[in-house]
Amino acid sequence: MQPVTQYARSGDVHIAYQAFGDGPINLVLVPGFVSNVENYWDQPDFARFLTRLASYARVVTFDKRGTGGSDRVGELPGLDVRMDDLRAVMDAAGMEHAALLGISEGAPLSILYAATYPHRCSAIVLYGSFSRFSYWFPTEEALKTFFGYVEKAWGTGGSIQRFAPSRANDAAFQRWWGRNERLGASPSAVVALMRMNSQIEISGVLPAVRVPALVIHRTDDQVVSVEGGRDVAAKIPGARLVEFPGTDHLFYVGENADEISDTVEEFLTGTRGSPVADRVLATVLFTDIVGSTEKAASLGDRRWRALLDEHHAMVRRILTRFRGREVKTTGDGFLATFDGPARGVRCACAIANEIKSLGIDVRAGLHTGECEMIGDDVGGIAVHIGARVAALAGAGEVLVSGTVKDLVAGSGLRFAGRGTSALKGIPGEWQIFAAEGFT
DSSP states (O other): OOOOOEEEEETTEEEEEEEEOOOSEEEEEEOOSSOOTTTGGGSHHHHHHHHHHHTTEEEEEEOOTTSTTSOOOSSOOOHHHHHHHHHHHHHHTTOSSEEEEEETTHHHHHHHHHHHOGGGEEEEEEESOOSBGGGTOOSHHHHHHHHHHHHHHTTSOTTHHHHOGGGTTOHHHHHHHHHHHHHHOOHHHHHHHHHHHTTOBOGGGGGGOOSOEEEEEETTOSSSOHHHHHHHHHHSTTOEEEEEOOSOOSTTSSTTHHHHHHHHHHHHHSSOOOOOOSEEEEEEEEEEETTHHHHHHHHOHHHHHHHHHHHHHHHHHHHHHTTOEEEEEOSSEEEEEESSHHHHHHHHHHHHHHGGGGTOOEEEEEEEEEEEEETTEEESHHHHHHHHHHHHOOTTOEEEEHHHHHHTTTSSEEEEEEEEEEOTTSOSEEEEEEEEEEO
8 A cells, every 4th residue: 555645844845755664774765856756656666666675674755845746946956955855854754864775866865965964874775876967968968858858748758768768668657657757847847957956066975975885777777877876886985886787777677676676675684585485375366358359359459559558557556556466467467466365356356347447347366375486477276276267257257266265254355156167177176256346
């Protein structure tokens, strides 16, 4: 569930922030360019990254003044005033001492804060960092080109071509990114913000940092040159530099996003997350669109693809809401897992109900059993049973195995019996039930 947005008072300005997680260490996520803390959770990759942080830390993140949910201001401030905002958020959240995770533009602020208030900063992690603006926009012409995008196309998400090239052809991701642009700042605020950012030059501060520092950068980052990260790491005493291959500037996308999470956790806690058991008990959910072939034929390729994008985006939002883990898409459906069967059933019901707004129906099936973890994929007999149960469902129907029904007793979920069925390739007869809603 998304954390509640709160407000910290910094002078006369209200700074929007969220606090979540209950781990043993305090961690402040200092955002990059523009942000909106409430929009984070609608993107599954970002939500998964934040959930990972919350598994070992108490996390606070915020929107800089003039952006996101924070107060708009007549004149955007420099880094000194932003330090006041960061301190105000920590005070409001009851954090006397915290590690800082500075992202992109948030890195210079984190560096300055660590050097100025070492008694309140235990460590800094810097991703996509730089000490001077030229590592971001090396020429005035490059900055003018960006301003041209802001004037003509801000809010479309077109900048994803540079911020996350690996997702450049993901229409749903671009829509989310466009919404992030719109909710993050208005075009005029973006221009003012970048004019202020163009004054960033903190090279002289780097040697004054006396807290442990980790610098992470992708070698072919298309937004901030890797030389920016190398420069920062070289000048902070004792800093550790870790480079990952890739072109994405967004830390939560790309093939090595999980490795980045691992590296951050190991630096802050001394260990990586506990290894996931090869076999775990999980609830498996299969969904697919009813009559997809006929629907595709009637719509044509372009409209069908647009509808699929809308379907995928909606299902992913619902999965995030119910803490489901997307394993993979299956063309016109999803395979997902849950660590609790009741959440899985509620998620399936929500998908079946809400997807109707797109003019389509889905069917869903769930089973709980021991699953084999194969990297990011899952396998084993439980997965096969879940698929067979889903195949029995009709339009808008959510079917579950008897195992699921037994495990959610007392949850408020209601079921109707659908008799017993022989599941292809699965020994024995299986009791099947239809979810009838929940309280």
